Amino acid sequence: MRQTCLNMVYELAKRDPRVLFIGSDLGVGTLQQFKEEMPERFFMEGISEANLLGMAAGLALEGKIPYVNTIATFFARRAFEQIVVDLCLHKANVRLIANGGGLVYAPLGPTHEMIEDLAILRAIPNMTVVSPADAQEMRRLMLQSVDYPGPMYIRLAKGNDPVVTREELGFRIGKAIPMRRGTDALIVTTGITLRHGLEAADRLAPQGIQAGVLHVPTIKPLDRDAILDALSGAKAVVTVEEHTVVGGLGSAVAELIAEAGMSPARRLKRIGIPDCFPEEYGSQASLMERFGITTEALIAAVAELLEGTRARPAQRMEALRS
Amino acid sequence: MPTASAVLDQRARDLRKTIVRAMGAGGRGHFGSAFSILEILRVLYDDVLRFDATQPKWPGRDRFILSKGHGCLALYAVLADKGFFPAEELFKFCQKDGLLGGHPEIRIPGVEASTGSLGHGLSIGIGFALNARLDRAPSRTFVVIGDGESNEGAIWEAALCACKHRLESLTAIVDSNKQQSYGPTAEVLNLEPLRDKWESFGWAVAEVDGHDVDALRGVFARLPLAPGRPSVIIAHTVKGKGIAFTEHNMHWHHKAKIAAGEIESLLAALETAP
Numbered sequence: 001m002r003q004t005c006l007n008m009v010y011e012l013a014k015r016d017p018r019v020l021f022i023g024s025d026l027g028v029g030t031l032q033q034f035k036e037e038m039p040e041r042f043f044m045e046g047i048s049e050a051n052l053l054g055m056a057a058g059l060a061l062e063g064k065i066p067y068v069n070t071i072a073t074f075f076a077r078r079a080f081e082q083i084v085v086d087l088c089l090h091k092a093n094v095r096l097i098a099n100g101g102g103l104v105y106a107p108l109g110p111t112h113e114m115i116e117d118l119a120i121l122r123a124i125p126n127m128t129v130v131s132p133a134d135a136q137e138m139r140r141l142m143l144q145s146v147d148y149p150g151p152m153y154i155r156l157a158k159g160n161d162p163v164v165t166r167e168e169l170g171f172r173i174g175k176a177i178p179m180r181r182g183t184d185a186l187i188v189t190t191g192i193t194l195r196h197g198l199e200a201a202d203r204l205a206p207q208g209i210q211a212g213v214l215h216v217p218t219i220k221p222l223d224r225d226a227i228l229d230a231l232s233g234a235k236a237v238v239t240v241e242e243h244t245v246v247g248g249l250g251s252a253v254a255e256l257i258a259e260a261g262m263s264p265a266r267r268l269k270r271i272g273i274p275d276c277f278p279e280e281y282g283s284q285a286s287l288m289e290r291f292g293i294t295t296e297a298l299i300a301a302v303a304e305l306l307e308g309t310r311a312r313p314a315q316r317m318e319a320l321r322s
Numbered sequence: 323m324p325t326a327s328a329v330l331d332q333r334a335r336d337l338r339k340t341i342v343r344a345m346g347a348g349g350r351g352h353f354g355s356a357f358s359i360l361e362i363l364r365v366l367y368d369d370v371l372r373f374d375a376t377q378p379k380w381p382g383r384d385r386f387i388l389s390k391g392h393g394c395l396a397l398y399a400v401l402a403d404k405g406f407f408p409a410e411e412l413f414k415f416c417q418k419d420g421l422l423g424g425h426p427e428i429r430i431p432g433v434e435a436s437t438g439s440l441g442h443g444l445s446i447g448i449g450f451a452l453n454a455r456l457d458r459a460p461s462r463t464f465v466v467i468g469d470g471e472s473n474e475g476a477i478w479e480a481a482l483c484a485c486k487h488r489l490e491s492l493t494a495i496v497d498s499n500k501q502q503s504y505g506p507t508a509e510v511l512n513l514e515p516l517r518d519k520w521e522s523f524g525w526a527v528a529e530v531d532g533h534d535v536d537a538l539r540g541v542f543a544r545l546p547l548a549p550g551r552p553s554v555i556i557a558h559t560v561k562g563k564g565i566a567f568t569e570h571n572m573h574w575h576h577k578a579k580i581a582a583g584e585i586e587s588l589l590a591a592l593e594t595a596p
Contacts, residue, residue: 045486046482048476048479050445051445051448051476051483053445054443054445054448054449054476055445055448055480057449058447058451058453061434061435062453082442082445082476090428090436
């Protein structure tokens, strides 16, 4: 996904003289061809994210479209105020390519694990927050990124993630994608958790549970209409994200459901990282397992919520008392 | 080292009276900084910057950023004087139906960047200067930063970056009034030797009396100070310059409440100032 994203920056720059690349001390050889062919528009700068975002904002205010790349934590944590003031307040057309969203940097520990970016960035006016599921979706996103107005945060996954999106279902920034229809429950995914959502729906079907899967690659602006539409038939909804349960996709969906006042009320479960810093190393997969961001956890959550909807009120009260 | 001892002329007093009246209308304002940067801004807009107030976004203009955005009353007085917006706006300062608030915003004609949080403007200025280079445009970029603002690490990230890119079209002016909110910069966080710091970061440095209009014209006429290097002008200034009881007076850094009587005494003092 990262390689596709950077290759796309090169392709976009070949076509559009407004496109620039700014890196913050990235790995040797990054976008070497870009550097050789378009040296004036290739900037490999120091480890100075605050300055880089201000510089990118200045270039954007003059009509350029900078794609800035570094590790996700160094954007959303280190340079948060520059994102708010320099990019969002100015509606600057800067694209942030954020390496290692979620638990990708598990071996490197909590300083590098970006578990709250969706929450804090979706709170900023004028921001667009996108989290594609695979390299092919990344390609579709990048093609639309050039002329999309305002700043955009692009969350990258680990790379070599299985391709689970389908071109025929289309892609538009700001739009959710119904991947699968279901009458019993709805699974809402973002980023690589789409794969888990699809697997869970496949495995629930033989049990007689029809789960829909709604993929939400754009966390902000949230496609409220698509989410409410997908919820209309479902009795229960489970959100799943490689992110803290505080403030991300699950929170956004919960806010939407609560304010919509749906009748009957939908039962909701948010799957994600609980409100803690990861205390183990290992791999992205092992930490996701540790936090229950898995296909199995999704299956269990859907079944449990549906079981709850079948329980009679008296039984439910009894369960609450015990 | 130049001192900040210049005597103010009539234009300097008139612009200061405008600032005081705007402050009276808003009932508040960062008084001290507005008075310390006024001659720098006046000379830039009178003698240095290329602009067209009727077309604030004219592509051929020079860019100016007030990175120490809290000094905005001086910028507003000068922009109104040049006709970027009607002078009546000054007297709606910080009011709910006004254009002008306590920090400059990009929606104001003539303002290139929204500032107020310190340490942002120089980096944005780097972006402007790089863009001019990419477009082979003659536009120059000027950024006024504070000495207190230079506590921010981002200023020094920007200093390194501008040197790396040999941005000779970029000029920073340090409003060196030697005071910040709590006290003297020498005590809160000492920046000295400031000239040596900028030189060691690769910038060409000049120092000037920041209230001496002729000296300011002279140093701006020498830009760029050195080929292939960004320029920094350390302007030695006095916070609250022009009124005996506000000069060097920490209590006039910012006034969140100002009484009508105080406005009258400031105006009267400007009449009789030497």
